[in-house]
Amino acid sequence: MKSSRLVSILLLLQTRGRMTAAQLAEELEVSVRTVYRDVEALSAAGVPLYGDAGHAGGYRLLDGYRTRLTGLTADEAEALFLAGVPGPAAELGLGSVLAAAQLKVRAALPPELRAHADRVGGRFHLDAPGWYAEADETPYLTAVADAVWNSRVLHILYRRWREPTDVERRLEPYGLVLKAGRWYVIAGPGPRTFRVDQILRLAVTDEEFTRPDGFDLAAYWAAYQRDFHDRLRPAEAVVRLAPGVTLDRTTGHRTEQDGWTRATVPIESVDHAHAEFLRLGSGIEVLEPPELRERIARTVAELAERYGNAATHGGH
Known part of the structure; x- marks a missing residue:
């Protein structure tokens, strides 16, 4: 843990410039006394780290002391910071790991590329779940x-x-x-x-x-x-559509002499297509498959009988 904390102090100072012991302690969630000990350890290891006294003082690194990532373009630097999605990382228990990784990458970037990466973080936020879906409980x-x-x-x-x-x-x-x-x-x-x-x-x-x-x-x-x-649409139906009537996902269109259009439609099942096609009323005629055509014909006959009886009763 101490070695990781020492690296974090180095990267924080490299990224943000001068920071007080209190600011470092708050960022690392340790005591100020621990920060003092860590700073001494870094100095003993040869890191050019200096402390300034006074109200505006703090710790800072010697100008020019930094590690840099070479070979990165501005677009690549932006992509690195766009790729880290905090929500899923947190769900996997990797939220702090992602934050530490981004800090390390940002600290190692040259100033001009760091500006590009910071701009991405300020202008793009990725939120994967939909609006109307409750968040899934995933305790495991x-x-x-x-x-x-x-x-x-x-x-x-x-x-x-x-x-x-x-x-x-x-x-x-x-x-x-x-x-x-x-x-x-x-x-x-x-x-x-x-x-x-x-x-x-x-x-x-x-x-x-x-x-x-x-x-x-x-x-x-x-x-x-x-x-x-x-699997959603494992079968097909051949239909005739009245002029002006359209269906999504149709293929093989052929306009006939009476203005109707013959087309092939992918369907999920006979039950689903039966309900879907009935909504179009007289604007559609099902030719194939036979079981779908026969089922719609039976439904239409039952409706005709029902409404015919209603008309008869209404006449009396």
């Missing part, structure tokens, strides 16, 4: 992250959407993904995807696992998202 996130890092097997009680809802699973956690404010753990065997907020109970074991050679977390997630969207 830190434990999952530790297991990912240390390659430890997890035993969990997991809640899924189908029966039986609560199931026990053995996981070999390969990685964590944050998507739209929600954490997912990618785990073997499989691999498979689990929502961290749906873990009801968790036990970290001493059993170690070996991550598959060549496993690419980013590539897996990209493929998982493609499969997810494909």
